[in-house]
Amino acid sequence: MVRICVSMACLLALSACASSGGPSGAPPVGVRQQQDSYYQAAAQAVSARETERGAPRAKNVILFIGDGMGVSTITAARIWAGQNRGLDGESYRLAMDTLPYSAFAKTYTHDSQVADSAPTAAAMTTGVKSYNGAIGVTQSADIRKCATAETASADSLWEIAEDAGLATGVISTARLTHATPAAAYAKTTERDWENDAQVSSSGKEAGCRDIARQFVDWRHGDGFEIFMGGGRANFLPSSLSDPEYPNQKGARADGRDLTLEWANAGPSRRVVTDLAGFRGVNFDSDVQVLGLFEPSHMQYEADRAKDRAGEPSLADLTRAAMTRLSRNPNGYVLMVEAGRIDHAHHAGNAARALADTAALDEAVAAAMAASDPRDTLIIVTADHSHTFVIQGYPGRNNPILGLVTYPDGKGAVRGLDSRPFTTLAYMNGPGSICRISPQGNVCNREDLSNVDTQALDYVQQALIPLPSETHGGEDVAVFARGPGAQLVSGTIEQNEIFHVMARSLRLVR
Numbered sequence: 265m266v267r268i269c270v271s272m273a274c275l276l277a278l279s280a281c282a283s284s285g286g287p288s289g290a291p292p293v294g295v296r297q298q299q300d301s302y303y304q305a306a307a308q309a310v311s312a313r314e315t316e317r318g319a320p321r322a323k324n325v326i327l328f329i330g331d332g333m334g335v336s337t338i339t340a341a342r343i344w345a346g347q348n349r350g351l352d353g354e355s356y357r358l359a360m361d362t363l364p365y366s367a368f369a370k371t372y373t374h375d376s377q378v379a380d381s382a383p384t385a386a387a388m389t390t391g392v393k394s395y396n397g398a399i400g401v402t403q404s405a406d407i408r409k410c411a412t413a414e415t416a417s418a419d420s421l422w423e424i425a426e427d428a429g430l431a432t433g434v435i436s437t438a439r440l441t442h443a444t445p446a447a448a449y450a451k452t453t454e455r456d457w458e459n460d461a462q463v464s465s466s467g468k469e470a471g472c473r474d475i476a477r478q479f480v481d482w483r484h485g486d487g488f489e490i491f492m493g494g495g496r497a498n499f500l501p502s503s504l505s506d507p508e509y510p511n512q513k514g515a516r517a518d519g520r521d522l523t524l525e526w527a528n529a530g531p532s533r534r535v536v537t538d539l540a541g542f543r544g545v546n547f548d549s550d551v552q553v554l555g556l557f558e559p560s561h562m563q564y565e566a567d568r569a570k571d572r573a574g575e576p577s578l579a580d581l582t583r584a585a586m587t588r589l590s591r592n593p594n595g596y597v598l599m600v601e602a603g604r605i606d607h608a609h610h611a612g613n614a615a616r617a618l619a620d621t622a623a624l625d626e627a628v629a630a631a632m633a634a635s636d637p638r639d640t641l642i643i644v645t646a647d648h649s650h651t652f653v654i655q656g657y658p659g660r661n662n663p664i665l666g667l668v669t670y671p672d673g674k675g676a677v678r679g680l681d682s683r684p685f686t687t688l689a690y691m692n693g694p695g696s697i698c699r700i701s702p703q704g705n706v707c708n709r710e711d712l713s714n715v716d717t718q719a720l721d722y723v724q725q726a727l728i729p730l731p732s733e734t735h736g737g738e739d740v741a742v743f744a745r746g747p748g749a750q751l752v753s754g755t756i757e758q759n760e761i762f763h764v765m766a767r768s769l770r771l772v773r
């Protein structure tokens with residue numbers, strides 16, 4: 265009998281009797297981006313390392329992404345976390361520091377030296393490099409024509425895994441329609457089209473869909489088992505009040521309540537919007553959970569921990585997700601994003617960036633404790649860096665958020681302007697020492713002698729004035745443990761991370 269197969273699920277069903285290969289016994293399948301040059305180069309690089317170092321099979325993969333977590337952020341967060349525990353911060357070890365393999369990843373994109381989160385996340389979820397601002401599409405997309413996202417789509421590891429019968433999850437402290445989590449399911453040339461009201465009229469005419477709608481339209485396997493984070497407003501119609509903030513409304517102009525549509529599409533689907541709802545879910549069951557804990561991004565960890573803002577921590581979310589996903593005997597793929605490290609950096613606010621990095625590390629520790637390194641590949645990395653520096657020659661044990669002081673206790677080190685400066689600073693952003701005035705630029709560095717630079721809201725000094733501090737373009741660190749981790753070493757392309765994960769799971773060739 266001749267059967268014509270067009271979908272990946274169909275291909276898998278046809279080949280289900282094969283004796284080896286993918287998790288359900290099916291051999292690995294082709295992906296839509298198979299002919300892309302970035303995809304092929306990365307596949308070859310990882311394949312060559314498999315030949316050298318072996319290719320153990322992973323049952324599960326957990327990808328941790330610290331959004332904007334450059335190397336200087338990791339170092340500063342390590343010192344901060346150690347000092348907060350009354351320990352020697354410099355020699356303190358984060359959980360991610362204890363992972364046995366590490367590499368540098370090159371984060372440039374198809375069109376930019378310095379990346380934004382859309383193509384860098386998609387590099388890891390689909391194995392290709394693409395355009396800044398674009399999600400889930402290859403270089404063959406035309407970023408001026410949103411409809412080309414359909415023809416230039418790249419399959420994500422989450423889609424491939426669902427189609428192969430694995431369980432899948434996405435967790436983020438950012439809006440679930442934000443670039444990084446969206447890279448698990450969306451295809452768009454416009455990362456800012458998170459709800460339909462944001463789609464341009466020409467985009468609507470061309471039939472281009474917003475990202476939240478792409479989530480409910482997602483047709484892979486039985487859908488995500490776990491999808492938890494922020495961004496509630498993008499799923500609710502503008503006619504509906506927010507359940508937590510009655511003065512706020514949903515953001516959708518099309519009148520659709522996507523939370524209801526999603527919940528009605530399966531028998532065991534639960535939507536939760538607060539800590540009590542989260543705690544009421546039995547994750548050790550076949551439940552599918554859509555958690556939307558804020559209308560926009562979730563709270564920064566420093567604020568959540570301070571006033572118990574009614575939200576689970578990233579570690580809480582990670583533990584719950586692993587409980588649910590590990591019920592699938594075929595294994596699972598989970599993304600955990602600390603999305604707000606990036607936002608605090610954009611605001612020039614190091615204290616919140618470090619607290620969110622430490623919260624990510626606690627989630628990494630939770631995942632390490634709850635998984636077996638013999639069957640679970642854990643990768644911890646960043647999508648890109650920031651212009652964040654650790655400077656001067658501060659003495660050991662000097663508070664990381666403090667002023668640079670001499671190691672011998674002789675007080676603050678001063679610049680040639682006779683003023684002290686902080687250990688942590690930015691090259692650009694809202695903390696700029698320059699102000700634009702009718703008389704021209706006035707650059708005058710504030711005297712920090714009597715400023716509490718360790719205050720949560722303190723904005724570090726910067727040079728170039730910009731409303732939002734920018735990303736940085738240097739390589740980011742990648743840490744790994746488990747089957748496939750030995751493929752993570754040296755200097756790699758960011759999109760190789762997809763190939764390490766997908767090949768270790770035996771989901772692609």
Ligand SMILES: [Zn+2]
Nearest residue numbers: 332381606735
């Ligand atoms: Zn950013």
